[in-house]
Amino acid sequence: MNDNDPTGQPLDQAQAVALLDGVHAEPTLVRMMQAGRQIAALREVLGRVSIRIGCVSSFTFEPIKPALELQALRAGLALDAYVGPYGQFEQELINPSSALAAFKPDVVLLAIRLQDVCPALYDSFCGLTQDDARTMLDGWFDRLTTALRTFSQRSSAYVLVQNYDLPASAALGIADRAAEFSQRATIGDANEHLAALAGELSNVRVMDYDALVAQHGRVHWGDARTALFARIPIGNKHYWSLAGFYVRYLRPLFGLTKKVLVLDADHTLWGGVVGDVGIDGIALGHDFPGNAFVLFQKRILDLYNRGVVIALASKNEPGSVEEVLEKHPEMVLRAEHFAAMRINWEPKPENLRRMAADLNLGLDSFVFIDDSPVECEMMRAALPQVMTVQLPADPAGYPGLIESLDCFDQPKVSAEDRQRGALYKAEAGRRAFQEEVVDLPTFYRRLEMRMILFVNHAAHVARAAQLTNRTNQFNMHTIRCTEDDIRRFIASNDHELITLALMDRFGDNGVVGLAVVQKGDDAWIAHLFLMSCRVLGRTVEQTFIRWIAERARVAGAKCLIGEFVPTAKNKPFAGFFEDCGFRATDSTGDAQRWALDLDAADTKIPDWMTVEVGG
Amino acid sequence: MDEKQKFRLIVSEVLQIEEDQVTDYLSPEQVDTWDSLNHINLIGVLEQEFGLTLATENLERSQSIPGLKALLAEHGIHV
Numbered sequence: 001m002n003d004n005d006p007t008g009q010p011l012d013q014a015q016a017v018a019l020l021d022g023v024h025a026e027p028t029l030v031r032m033m034q035a036g037r038q039i040a041a042l043r044e045v046l047g048r049v050s051i052r053i054g055c056v057s058s059f060t061f062e063p064i065k066p067a068l069e070l071q072a073l074r075a076g077l078a079l080d081a082y083v084g085p086y087g088q089f090e091q092e093l094i095n096p097s098s099a100l101a102a103f104k105p106d107v108v109l110l111a112i113r114l115q116d117v118c119p120a121l122y123d124s125f126c127g128l129t130q131d132d133a134r135t136m137l138d139g140w141f142d143r144l145t146t147a148l149r150t151f152s153q154r155s156s157a158y159v160l161v162q163n164y165d166l167p168a169s170a171a172l173g174i175a176d177r178a179a180e181f182s183q184r185a186t187i188g189d190a191n192e193h194l195a196a197l198a199g200e201l202s203n204v205r206v207m208d209y210d211a212l213v214a215q216h217g218r219v220h221w222g223d224a225r226t227a228l229f230a231r232i233p234i235g236n237k238h239y240w241s242l243a244g245f246y247v248r249y250l251r252p253l254f255g256l257t258k259k260v261l262v263l264d265a266d267h268t269l270w271g272g273v274v275g276d277v278g279i280d281g282i283a284l285g286h287d288f289p290g291n292a293f294v295l296f297q298k299r300i301l302d303l304y305n306r307g308v309v310i311a312l313a314s315k316n317e318p319g320s321v322e323e324v325l326e327k328h329p330e331m332v333l334r335a336e337h338f339a340a341m342r343i344n345w346e347p348k349p350e351n352l353r354r355m356a357a358d359l360n361l362g363l364d365s366f367v368f369i370d371d372s373p374v375e376c377e378m379m380r381a382a383l384p385q386v387m388t389v390q391l392p393a394d395p396a397g398y399p400g401l402i403e404s405l406d407c408f409d410q411p412k413v414s415a416e417d418r419q420r421g422a423l424y425k426a427e428a429g430r431r432a433f434q435e436e437v438v439d440l441p442t443f444y445r446r447l448e449m450r451m452i453l454f455v456n457h458a459a460h461v462a463r464a465a466q467l468t469n470r471t472n473q474f475n476m477h478t479i480r481c482t483e484d485d486i487r488r489f490i491a492s493n494d495h496e497l498i499t500l501a502l503m504d505r506f507g508d509n510g511v512v513g514l515a516v517v518q519k520g521d522d523a524w525i526a527h528l529f530l531m532s533c534r535v536l537g538r539t540v541e542q543t544f545i546r547w548i549a550e551r552a553r554v555a556g557a558k559c560l561i562g563e564f565v566p567t568a569k570n571k572p573f574a575g576f577f578e579d580c581g582f583r584a585t586d587s588t589g590d591a592q593r594w595a596l597d598l599d600a601a602d603t604k605i606p607d608w609m610t611v612e613v614g615g
Numbered sequence: 616m617d618e619k620q621k622f623r624l625i626v627s628e629v630l631q632i633e634e635d636q637v638t639d640y641l642s643p644e645q646v647d648t649w650d651s652l653n654h655i656n657l658i659g660v661l662e663q664e665f666g667l668t669l670a671t672e673n674l675e676r677s678q679s680i681p682g683l684k685a686l687l688a689e690h691g692i693h694v
Contacts, residue, residue, distance in 0.1 A: 029660045033628060062652050225671040226655060236659040 011041045013384035020046075020074050027067070027240030036066045039073075047078025048364065049254045054082045054105035054157075056089040058116035060231045067243035075247050075407070076256045076364065086231060087116075093147040096154060107158045107253065108151070109246060113233065114140075114164035114190060121186060125171035130181040137190055145197060152201055160249050161198065162209035163191045168218035205249065205411065212245045248406045258387060258407040259365040261303060262352060265314035265321050265343075267371040269297060269333065271395060274320045283395075284330045292395035297332035299402035304337050307417025308408045309359065309424055311340040313351045313368075318343040339424035348375055349382035358431060359424065367407060426507035433506070444539060444608040448505040451543060452614040453498055456490045460499040463511045467530060472569040474536055474576075476529040476562055489516050495527075500544055501614070502535055509535055515548055523559040523595075524552040536572065543609050545580050549596055550603035560596040561585075618665075622687070622694035625664060626680070629657045642679040654678055665692055 011019070019038065023031045035042070043050075055061050055068075061083050072079045082103040084092045089112060092100035100108070115122045118136045128136075148159060164187050170176035171183050191210065198204040213221045216238060223235035234242055251257055266273045270293050271283025283290040304310050310333070314321055321343050325335045335341070340358055342351035348368075356363045364385040370376050371391040379388045387407060391398055410417070433446070454460060461483050468481040489495045500513035513531035517524050526548070531541050549560045562577055577594035578584070581601060585593045605611050616624070626641075627634045630648045643649035658677065662668060667690045669677070677686045684694055 028663050029656065030625070030628065030664060033656075033660070060652070063656065225669075225674065226659075229671055229674045230651065230655050232655065236663070 009038075009041065011038065011045055013045050014381050016042050016045045016073075017380060017384045020070060023070060024074065024240070027237075029236060029239075032066050032070060032240065035070055039069060042070075042073050043078045046073045046076060048076035049256060050078040050080065051106040051250075051254060052080045052082070052103060053107045053109060053250075054084065054092075054100045054103050055109045055111060056084045056092045056100060057086050057109075057111035058089065058113050059111070059227075059233050060086050061111055063232055063236070064234075064239055064242060067239040068246060071240065071243040071247045072250065075251045077247065077250060077254060090143060090147050093151040101154065105155075105157050107160060107250065108155075110159060110161040112144075112162070114187065115233070117143075121183070122167055122171075125183045128181075133181070133186050137186075137193070141190075141193055141197065148197070148201055148204055152203055156203060158253055159201075159204045160207050160246070161194065161204060162207045163194050165210040165213040165221075166218065168221075207245065207249050209245070212241070216241060244406070248409055249411075251407065252410045257365070257410055258308075258367050259361055260309040260311055260339075260355075260359065260367065261300065261408075262311045262313050262355065262366060262368045263300070264370040264372070264375065265312060265316060265324075268369065268391060269293060269331075270324065270328075274324055275316055279320075279324050279328055282324065282328075284328060286330075289395040290330070292398055294330055294332060296395070296398040296402065299399050301332050301337065303402065303408060304333075304421045305418060306408075306413045307410075307420045309339045309361070309420065310337050311355055311359075312338045312343065313348050313355070314343045315345055315348070316343050336425055337421060339421065339428055347378065347382070349379055352379070352383060352386060358428070367405065369401075422507070429506040430504070441608065444606070446505070447538065447608070449538065449540070449608065450503045450610040450612065451540065451547075452501045452503070452612045453544075453547060454501070454615040455613070456497050457499055457615045458487075458490065460497075460511055460514075461486045461490070464497060464499055464514050467511070467514055467532070468528065471530045471532060472567075473533045473572045474531045474541065475567075475570050476573055476576075477527065477565050478567050478570060479528055481528075494518055494520075498548065500531070500540070502540060513540070513544060515544065517548060517552070519552075519555065520557065522557060523561050524548075524555070524557045526560065526562040529562060533572065539606055539609065541576065542580055543605055543611065545576075545596075546601075546603045546605065547611060549598060549601050553598040553601070553603065558598055560598060560601075561593060563591050563593045565591045618692055619694045621664065622661075622683075622692075625660050626657065626683075629653060629660055637680065639680060639684070642681075649678075657683075661687070665690070667692070 019035055019042070023035050055065070065081055065083055069079050069081060082100065082105065084100055089110065092098045093108075095101065117140050120128060120136060121133060151159065166184055166187055172179055176182050176184055195206050198206045221235060221238060222233050226232040226236070263269060266275075269284075271289045272281055274282050284293050285291065286294075300310060312321070322335070325331060325333070340355045342355060344351070348370075352363065352366060352368065356366065362385075363383055366386045368376075368379050368386050368388045369391060370379070370388075373390060376388050376390040379386055389401065389405070391401060464486045465481050465483045468479065468486075472478070486497060489497045496517050496519060498515045498517065499511050501511045502509040502513075512535045514528065515526055515530075516528040517526050529545070531544070545560075552560050562582065564573060564577060566574065580596070582594035582596045585595050587593065623634050623637045626632075626637045630646055630653060632646060632648070643654070655674075658669060658674060661683070665687065669686060673686050677683050687694055
């Protein structure tokens with residue numbers, strides 16, 4: 001400790017991250033305390049999101065607060081925490097003028113232990129009958145349900161409830177497992193009941209506290225002395241882990257989940273330097289250390305399969321790495337699993353910057369893993385917003401490191417999450433492809449584009465509404481529609497909603513464009529015409545308007561009309577009508593009308609585009 | 616740093632007072648910040664930093680500098 005008071009000095013992001021990494025490496029009370037003295041400076045530089053959290057508990061929660069604030073900042077979350085006096089959780093939740101209510105929390109943490117509200121289940125189990133237990137638990141859940149429902153009526157705050165941990169030793173000893181009235185089963189049932197209750201209340205989530213205690217070991221989790229003396233049941237060496245546990249559930253609520261894992265290659269995916277020892281010399285296989293790397297890759301593949309974006313940043317000749325990815329029989333991860341690969345001799349921070357731009361994801365959602373302390377230091381200094389994790393010296397510790405990463409956690413893993421890797425790979429394919437362009441028609445043909453058009457397709461209502469609200473650049477009139485607006489267009493006899501889906505050689509782009517046309521006898525008027533900027537510049541938009549023009553002509557119309565209204569964002573649309581052979585007619589204020597004479601119009605579909613009608 | 620210095624530093628850090636305020640006869644009445652929670656904190660830090668475990672019955676009687684010194688002395692640590 002130094003003579004200067006460190007509390008007033010500002011920190012830059014790298015210093016702040018280093019300070020908290022230091023606490024994480026050795027979470028003693030002293031380190032937490034010292035870091036806590038600089039909480040204001042840490043909040044200033046690391047707090048990306050600020051929230052108010054109300055902690056209500058059945059035990060003395062105050063000692064956890066410093067750890068909670070610091071762990072939250074590691075995740076980018078600045079907490080303004082209210083800790084209620086223990087044992088008053090019901091009044092806090094139910095009373096509309098309670099201190100908790102006045103605090104107006106964004107999140108409530110409900111740290112209630114079953115040992116505190118139904119002590120007999122833990123302390124006197126052998127003297128209870130099954131009915132006694134049932135009555136006790138029913139009574140408790142009635143109280144809890146009332147408190148949660150009452151609170152939820154007044155507040156839309158999330159309520160995170162921790163579940164109930166099993167005792168370290170069953171009261172019935174070895175007889176518990178086979179017992180008809182088992183302590184473990186009883187507490188397990190209580191946890192099921194809690195999960196069901198959370199299922200009924202949209203803002204309530206359960207935190208698996210039992211799993212946390214089991215992970216650390218039930219025997220040494222608690223501290224009997226502080227529990228009996230001060231009602232602090234958790235041992236002080238676990239405050240940091242407990243705080244991290246709570247933050248694990250907070251992170252995804254506020255958009256702070258990490259999304260990308262960037263890996264090194266040498267000494268990370270395999271043992272050895274492939275540039276030096278060749279593909280046959282690297283350690284990757286069935287015996288140690290090769291099997292540690294295989295297991296490590298399997299853990300990463302599992303992350304891939306639950307929606308984490310995987311990328312590679314390696315200082316190597318591209319050929320050496322690509323050969324291993326393609327040909328080594330023991331590789332678990334292959335080129336297809338990497339949404340981005342930067343294999344070159346440039347500084348890794350620069351590679352990550354480019355990856356972030358390519359993937360369109362913020363660097364603060366990146367995790368960087370490398371074995372080299374030098375690379376890690378460089379990354380921490382250059383890009384402190386990236387979470388840098390150095391691999392342990394012993395490869396046996398590699399798989400466990402991946403297991404310990406909780407920053408990718410989400411409350412649910414969706415079907416879309418499982419697809420994410422493939423979607424990103426398809427995008428990467430398209431990008432790489434564009435970098436080796438020949439002449440345009442050849443480029444278009446190589447894309448193997450297939451347009452599928454749907455007319456008045458009810459299944460596209462939600463997506464159509466979303467497109468009208470999110471598309472700003474290639475948007476003729478920038479009219480925002482609700483789903484009901486879209487349904488009205490579909491229902492109307494005079495109007496048609498035409499949605500456009502695009503597939504190409506790299507995959508399915510989904511529904512990327514739409515038009516709403518009003519079908520008059522002489523003229524068809526396009527009221528909406530828009531396309532996602534992701535698919536512009538490939539003649540999709542021109543083909544779309546030609547298809548609509550042909551449709552209008554076949555219906556007997558003489559003219560197709562559109563009205564362009566310029567905004568701050570839709571400059572990309574400005575020359576479109578003119579390029580497609582429309583002529584400018586009248587204008588009102590900013591709005592310019594354009595008309596296409598259908599008799600003379602060229603409505604030919606280019607040879608590189610396949611057009612189908614779907615639905 | 617010797618044990619005496621370490622002890623004084625810890626007390627001053629936990630209670631947020633100047634090191635020279637940590638006199639041999641300091642007690643909770645004289646320090647606003649020496650409440651029961653901070654006392655638990657102090658015990659926790661002393662245990663972690665000196666690598667010892669204090670019996671529960673001692674948590675009460677150690678709520679003063681003389682009390683803490685006596686307790687540590689029982690563990691062979693002389694501050």
